[in-house]
Amino acid sequence: MDITLLGQHLINGLMLGVMYGLVAVGFTLFFGVLDVIKFSHGDVLTVGAFTAFATYLALKAMQVASPWLQLAAISLVAMLATALLGAAIAKYLVLPLRGAPALNTLLITLMLGTVLREGVRLIFPDGSNPKPFPRLLPADAFTWGALTLRVDTLILLAAGLGMIVGLHLVINRTKLGLAIRSVAQDGETAMIMGVNFTAIVLITFALGSAVAAFAGVMNGLYYNEINFGMGLLLGVFGFSAAVVGGLGNIYGAILGGFLFAGLQTVGAVALPFASAYKDVFALAVLIAIMAWRPTGLIAEKTSERV
Amino acid sequence: MKRTAVVLTAAWLAASAGAAAAKDKVKVGFIGPLTGGVAANGIGGRNSAELAVKLRNADPKAKYEYEFVVLDDECKPNVGVQVATKMAADRSIVAAATHYCSAVAIGTVETYHKLGLPVIVWGAVLPDITYRNKFAEVHRVNGTMINQNETAAKLMAGLGFKKWAVIHDTTDYGKGHNKYFSEALKPLGGEILGTYGVTADQQDFTAELTQVKALNPEVVYFGGLTPIGIRIRSQMDRLGVKAVFQGTSGIKSDAFIEGLGPLAEGALSFIEGAPVDKLPGGQFFKTEYDKAGYKEPPEAYGAFAFAAMKLILDRIEEVGPDRAKVNEALNRTANYDSIVGPVTFDDHGQNAVPIISKYVVQDGKWVVWEDSEYASGKRKLR
Numbered sequence: 001m002d003i004t005l006l007g008q009h010l011i012n013g014l015m016l017g018v019m020y021g022l023v024a025v026g027f028t029l030f031f032g033v034l035d036v037i038k039f040s041h042g043d044v045l046t047v048g049a050f051t052a053f054a055t056y057l058a059l060k061a062m063q064v065a066s067p068w069l070q071l072a073a074i075s076l077v078a079m080l081a082t083a084l085l086g087a088a089i090a091k092y093l094v095l096p097l098r099g100a101p102a103l104n105t106l107l108i109t110l111m112l113g114t115v116l117r118e119g120v121r122l123i124f125p126d127g128s129n130p131k132p133f134p135r136l137l138p139a140d141a142f143t144w145g146a147l148t149l150r151v152d153t154l155i156l157l158a159a160g161l162g163m164i165v166g167l168h169l170v171i172n173r174t175k176l177g178l179a180i181r182s183v184a185q186d187g188e189t190a191m192i193m194g195v196n197f198t199a200i201v202l203i204t205f206a207l208g209s210a211v212a213a214f215a216g217v218m219n220g221l222y223y224n225e226i227n228f229g230m231g232l233l234l235g236v237f238g239f240s241a242a243v244v245g246g247l248g249n250i251y252g253a254i255l256g257g258f259l260f261a262g263l264q265t266v267g268a269v270a271l272p273f274a275s276a277y278k279d280v281f282a283l284a285v286l287i288a289i290m291a292w293r294p295t296g297l298i299a300e301k302t303s304e305r306v
Numbered sequence: 307m308k309r310t311a312v313v314l315t316a317a318w319l320a321a322s323a324g325a326a327a328a329k330d331k332v333k334v335g336f337i338g339p340l341t342g343g344v345a346a347n348g349i350g351g352r353n354s355a356e357l358a359v360k361l362r363n364a365d366p367k368a369k370y371e372y373e374f375v376v377l378d379d380e381c382k383p384n385v386g387v388q389v390a391t392k393m394a395a396d397r398s399i400v401a402a403a404t405h406y407c408s409a410v411a412i413g414t415v416e417t418y419h420k421l422g423l424p425v426i427v428w429g430a431v432l433p434d435i436t437y438r439n440k441f442a443e444v445h446r447v448n449g450t451m452i453n454q455n456e457t458a459a460k461l462m463a464g465l466g467f468k469k470w471a472v473i474h475d476t477t478d479y480g481k482g483h484n485k486y487f488s489e490a491l492k493p494l495g496g497e498i499l500g501t502y503g504v505t506a507d508q509q510d511f512t513a514e515l516t517q518v519k520a521l522n523p524e525v526v527y528f529g530g531l532t533p534i535g536i537r538i539r540s541q542m543d544r545l546g547v548k549a550v551f552q553g554t555s556g557i558k559s560d561a562f563i564e565g566l567g568p569l570a571e572g573a574l575s576f577i578e579g580a581p582v583d584k585l586p587g588g589q590f591f592k593t594e595y596d597k598a599g600y601k602e603p604p605e606a607y608g609a610f611a612f613a614a615m616k617l618i619l620d621r622i623e624e625v626g627p628d629r630a631k632v633n634e635a636l637n638r639t640a641n642y643d644s645i646v647g648p649v650t651f652d653d654h655g656q657n658a659v660p661i662i663s664k665y666v667v668q669d670g671k672w673v674v675w676e677d678s679e680y681a682s683g684k685r686k687l688r
Contacts, residue, residue, distance in 0.1 A: 002520065005516065005519075005520050008516045008519070008545065009513065009516055012510075012512035012513055012516060012545075013513075015512070016510055016512075129532075129533075129561040129564070129565065130532070130533050130536050130537070130561065130565045131565065132536075132564065132565050132566065132567050141546055143546060146516070146519055146520050148519075148544075148545055148546030150544060153544065219509075222544075223509065223510075223537060223540060223541065223544075224540045224544075225536055225537055225540055225565060227533060229507060230509060232507075233507060233508075233509060234509070264510075264513065265513045268513035268514055268517070269513055269516075269517060275502045275503060275504065275513070275514050275517075276476045276502075276503030276504060276505060278513070279505065
């Protein structure tokens with residue numbers, strides 16, 4: 001295979017990996033602090049993307065023309081709105097069910113996901129149709145052989161990787177991160193040590209959801225198109241990535257994201273049969289990995305399993 | 307002067323004699339979706355078919371007086387089979403123009419075959435309706451995705467394109483388009499460099515499109531619907547795939563243009579049928595339809611319902627109100643002059659020369675190819 005072609009596949013795969021990783025991080029954070037699986041995560045991403053789009057339309061109506069200002073505003077509004085949404089979901093749906101079997105949380109968030117998705121479809125004007133997401137980044141392109149690289153692709157890739165590094169720093173270098181890690185390790189002990197358990201849970205959900213909104217905006221800017229169903233598949237892929245990486249471990253989630261994206265790319269490119277099977281291939285490999293390492297590639301350090 | 311008077315008197319006498327002698331009554335049927343989501347199309351079709359009957363009844367030369375029987379299939383296969391059975395079991399109904407919805411039409415062909423009612427499908431486009439079986443009773447005036455792809459291949463090959471890459475969704479719709487387009491392109495010397503099946507809810511196509519890019523095709527053929535059509539076209543741009551975007555009837559929607567903005571420019575689409583003013587007999591049909599005073603528009607397939615019903619009436623006039631004879635006469639139809647162009651039924655009862663329209667996006671609008679600046683050479687497909 002031509003080296004430039006390989007480069008193009010690599011860029012495509014990296015971009016997908018960053019997006020899957022950012023979604024997977026949310027799943028893994030929520031599982032870390034509360035041991036719950038929140039299936040509405042993908043649809044929270046959709047809400048984030050549509051909030052950004054609505055903000056853009058509002059800015060356009062107010063005649064704010066600078067693309068950088070627009071970009072900053074839509075990202076900020078989308079992340080804030082979904083952070084609030086995430087915290088509200090935690091406060092009113094997830095925390096009250098703490099004593100109940102984990103299955104209940106899973107089901108209730110699964111239903112919530114449908115509510116959010118259909119809500120976006122019905123409330124947003126003409127929401128059933130795909131919406132053109134604005135191009136706010138410079139679209140100059142460089143071409144080497146089969147490799148075409150647009151500046152906006154590079155910026156998005158850098159922003160995504162930056163977000164991952166930022167998350168790493170927050171979790172590992174700040175007091176807030178310490179509190180999140182302590183709650184993840186042992187909620188009761190953390191409380192005894194003076195950590196405000198509820199606040200930390202809410203902040204974690206807000207953080208994970210804001211990261212999902214960031215991924216949603218990235219998704220919109222990358223594909224220049226958003227639709228009400230975009231979060232559904234991203235949610236499934238992100239969750240798979242989180243599980244295969246090891247639920248509860250941030251690096252596992254990111255590793256899982258890149259692994260899944262890589263498998264999909266290989267599935268579409270290298271398999272002799274139709275590319276329609278690329279998801280089948282990628283998910284089948286994940287199943288095989290799960291059979292080999294049931295707790296994921298990087299398991300949570302302090303496993304409570306007896 | 308005197309002679310004129312004599313002629314006029316004779317004509318008057320002849321006319322009144324014709325009217326006075328009571329004509330035999332003959333029943334013809336119509337089935338379409340008159341309620342439900344696609345009711346507008348069904349009602350437009352019904353009005354148009356009724357118009358054909360009215361015009362015939364007003365014609366003094368007609369041998370019979372026709373009664374128009376209408377049933378509603380609601381675009382539901384189960385209801386469709388019920389009403390089809392009801393109509394076919396009524397032996398006084400000689401022939402019928404039936405169905406707009408493919409799912410209904412494919413479910414009812416067996417009923418017509420068993421009960422021996424000659425029908426002409428006026429709106430459903432699924433190839434299987436005529437081609438899965440070889441029922442002598444089933445005919446169709448409008449085209450299918452087979453004809454659509456033949457027209458598409460002919461236009462594109464005629465423009466000098468030689469190399470294609472095909473992306474299609476893996477539903478029956480997308481797979482059918484892939485199959486029929488590939489078949490139509492081969493004899494014209496076009497080459498398909500690669501074929502990629504994708505799922506209908508896929509978001510990312512960069513891997514497939516990178517492969518496509520390496521093949522360096524002149525045209526990307528896409529068999530599927532608007533949402534992923536938008537994604538593929540948009541991602542082609544991101545990856546720098548410079549090829550013409552050739553779609554099917556599935557992307558002929560305003561949402562496609564709205565979703566892509568300026569990127570939609572130059573995308574192609576092909577659909578069965580044509581806007582009324584592009585039909586050979588469109589002007590006549592429009593005038594008569596307006597004169598009849600219908601409140602609802604004829605919609606896209608009204609002219610086809612009119613043509614189907616007129617063909618039935620012509621055959622009954624020829625051979626008399628007998629199902630078997632009418633059916634035989636219908637099967638012999640070749641180069642019949644209708645308002646939707648010539649009709650020739652092949653051995654499956656499918657109109658072999660149906661009208662297909664070509665569209666191209668020009669300045670944010672779907673423009674009929676022949677009227678576009680791309681056809682006149684002012685702009686070039688890139």
